[in-house]
Amino acid sequence: MAKVAFIGLGVMGYPMAGHLRAKGGHEVAVFNRSGEKARKWASEHGGRAAATPREAAEGADFVFTCVGNDDDVRSVVLGECGAFAGMKPGATLIDNTTASAELARELDAAAKDKGLRFVDAPVSGGQAGAENGVLTVMCGGDEDSFQAARPVIDAYARMVGHMGPAGAGQLAKMMNQICIAGLVQGLSEAIAFGQRAGLDIETVISVISKGAAGSWQMENRHKTMIDGRYDFGFAVEWMRKDLGICLSEARRNGASLPVTSLVDQFYAEVEAMGGKRWDTSSLLARLNR
Template sequence: MAKVAFIGLGVMGYPMAAHLKDKGGHDVTVYNRTAEKARKWAGEHGGGHSPTPREAVVDADFVFMCVGNDDDVRSVVYGEDGIFAGMKSGATLIDNTTASAELARELGEAAYEQGFKFLDAPVSGGQAGAENGVLTVMCGGSQADFDAAKPVIECYAKMVGLMGPAGSGQLTKMMNQICIAGLVQGLSESIAFGQKAGLDIEKVVSVISKGAAGSWQMENRHKTMSAGHYDHGFAVEWMRKDLGICLAEAKRKGARLPVTALVDQFYAEVEAMGGKRWDTSSLLALLNR
């Protein structure tokens, strides 16, 4: 059993922290910007809660955070009430936020300068993956730090891999989101085509999902897409944040992402339709306007 702190109890962080406590048996203290949610979590799972990140991480062996973006990460890490102000020497900071690789490298350097360890560890699997404890976790950092943290991370994951030095986890998550953007657009066009052609989408998917066209998106989203239901899953506005990170990094690296850029524009149109919080599969709604 380890002493653990978890910073950020959104739709992902709330169940992830729960798995650390309930499945892993760790001593977990949480912090959330909305204090009532932290109190609710502690009441449900028997852990502790603190009014600041600094107080939450005192004596913790592992500090997890899962917040919104680069600015949110910096707001809970730095400053007199931040994570670094309260962490003990030798503790490990594990950032599950999907953020920039630049930030990951910055945090890694800052952590080691102050005697801490660091892993950037963005996740994939969405809210359902977090609730079921079957996320995929892509880590960046040293082998030794990864080996020590892996058994704890596995409390909420089905796959945990070390991709390289700090920043590599975030770069891997970018590749993940680039793949998803293209897959969802292709699936949306396929379903829209099939609907126009008068085909039974369920019958079609039962066949083609077993071949080369198959994907997680097809298996898990075709039914809700066909029914026009999008009030679930990974929100369009979150995907746009992630794709913005991808496109900015591609520009720095000199990589071309023409399909990703196009799909990001399509998501902007979905947002204009009122779909900011719709699932990413709502690209079909754009085609069926």
């Protein structure tokens, strides 16, 4: 059992922190910008709600952050009320936020200056994966920092991998999102095509999902896509944030991402249709306008 702090109790962080307490058996302190949510979590799970990130991190062996973007991470980690200010020497900060590789390197350097460890550890698996404790976690950081963090991360993960030095976890998550963007667009086009051709889409999917065209997206999203239901899962606005990170990194490293750029534009059109909070499979709605 370790002493743990978890900062950021959104749709992902809330259940992840719960698994650290219930499955991992760790002593957990939490912080959230909405203090009411932190108190609710503490009441449900038997942990402690803290007034600031620094207070949550005091005495902790491991501090987890799961917030919105680069600036949000900086706001809860740096400064006199940030987690770094409260962490003891040798403690590890594990950032589950999907953020830039540049931020990960910045925090890794700042952690080393303070005698701390840092792991960038973005996750994949969505809200359902967080709730069921079966997320895939892509980690960047020093080998010893990763090995120290891995047994604790296991509480909410099905797969934990070390991708390389600080920032490599975020780069791997970018690859993940690039793959998903292309897969969802391809699935959307296939369903729209089949509908126009008058095929029974459920029957077709039951066959082609067992062949080379099969994917997690096809297995888990085709039914709700056929029904035109997009009120669950990973929101379009979040995906656009992630794709923005991918495209920004590609401009830095010279990678060509023509499909990703196009799908990001398609998601912008979905947002214009009122689909900012629809899940990412709503690319089909754009084709069926």
